[in-house]
Amino acid sequence: MIEGMEPVLVVLLVVAAAAVAWLLASRRATPEVSGAVTPEAIELVLAIAREQLGSHTDAADASLASRQQLIDAKLGEVQSGVQADLGRLSTLVQQLGEATTLRFGQVDNSLKVHSEITQVLAGTANSLREALASSNARGQWGERMAEDVLRRAGMHEKVNYFKRTAVDGDGKGIPDFTFILPKGHVLFMDVKFPMASYLKYLEAGSEGERDAHRATFVRDVRTRVRELARREYAQTDDRPTVDNVLLFVPNESLAAFIHESDDTIFEEAMAQNIVICSPLTLFAFLGVIRQAFDNFMIEQTSKEILGLLGKFGQQWAKYREQVEKVRKNFDTVSRSFDELATTRRRALDKPLDAIDNLRRQQALPIDGQLFGELEEVEFDNVHELGA
DSSP states (O other): OHHHHHHHHHHHHHHHHHHHHHHHHHHHHOGGGTTTSOHHHHHHHHHHHHHHHHHHHHHHHHHHHHHHHHHHHHHHHHHHHHHHHHHHHHHHHHHHHHHHHHHHHHHHHHHHHHHHHHHHHHHHHHHHHHHHTSHHHHHHHHHHHHHHHHHHTTOOBTTTEEESOOOSSSOOOOOSEEEEOGGGOEEEEEOOOOOHHHHHHHHOOSHHHHHHHHHHHHHHHHHHHHHHHHHOHHHHOSSOBOSOEEEEOSOHHHHHHHHHHOTHHHHHHHHTTEEEEOHHHHHHHHHHHHHHHHHHHHHHHHHHHHHHHHHHHHHHHHHHHHHHHHHHHHHHHHHHHHHIIIIIHHHHHHHHHHHHHHHHHHTOOBTTBSSTTGGGSOOOSHHHHTO
C-alpha cells in the first residue's frame, strides 16, 4: 500500500511546487496586477497543499502501522518456528551426543578387547615360534597335525594305523605312522620335517637374508628326503609293504613354499620313492592307495573264485551222476514195490481168503473169541450150536 501512495505524494509535491513557482513568476511578470496575488492567496494554496499532504501522510502512517503490525506478527511466527526448530535441533544434538558417547564407549571397549586378543595371539605366536624352534616339538606338532587329518578321515589308532612302531625284521627304523592295508600290507609315513630355516626366512628383514634362508631351507628338505630314502622301510620290513614312503608336511603354506622355491624337489623325492604330502593331499594319497589295493584284492579274489567255480563244476558233474544212479535205483525199487503191492499181494490174498472161508465153515474161533462170529454162521443142527 505504501508503494502505491508514493507516486501520488510525489505528484502532489510537484503540483504544489509548480503552483508556488507560477505564482512567483506571475508576480514578477505582471507587476501591474500584483495586487491581485496576495500573500493570503499563497498561504491558502500552501495550506491546501499541506492539508492534502497531511492527509496522505496520515494514511501512509496508518498503512505503515498496519504493515508494521503484520510484519511483527509474521516475525513472531517465524521466531516461534525458529525457536521450535532450534529446540528440536538441540534435542537431536543432545541425542546424537549421547549416542556418540555410547558408540565411542563401545568402540573403546572393542579396541580394548582387540588389544587383549592381539596380545594373546602375539603370546601364542611367540610360544609357537619358540616351540617350533625345537626339533622334538616340531615332531610332536607334526604328529598332532597328522592325527587330526587321520581322525577327520575316519581312521582309528590300533585299528587303521599304529604310531611309532618299529619295522619288523632286521631294520632298526621306527616310522611315525604305519598304516594297515588289506591282506597284511603296510604303508609307512614320517612326519619329522625341517622348519628352522623357514622360520628364519619369515623373520628376515632384508631380501638378501630371505634368499639365503630360502636356499638353506631347500637344502634341508633335500637332505631330509635322502635321509628318509636311506632307511628303506619297505626293504627291511618282513611284511608286504608299499614301495613308497609318505613324508608329511604339516602346513599347506609350507608345502606351497617348497613348490615355489624349487618345484623339482617333489620329482626328486618321487624318484627315491618318497611322496611329499600336505594335510589336504594326505587324504588323496591314502584314498588312492587304498583303492588300488582294494582293486588288487578284488582281482586276486576273482581268480580264486574262478578256481573254486571250476572245482564246483567238477563236483556238480559227479553229483548229477550219483543222483541219476540213485534215481534209477529208486525206479527199480518203485517197480518192485508196485509188484509186491499188487501181484504178490493178490496172490497171497487168495489162499488167505480160502483159509478164512474154511475157518468160518468150521466155526473155528480166533484166539480169545469163542462165539464172536456165531451170529454170522448158519447152524444146521443142535450139535453145531454146541448142545
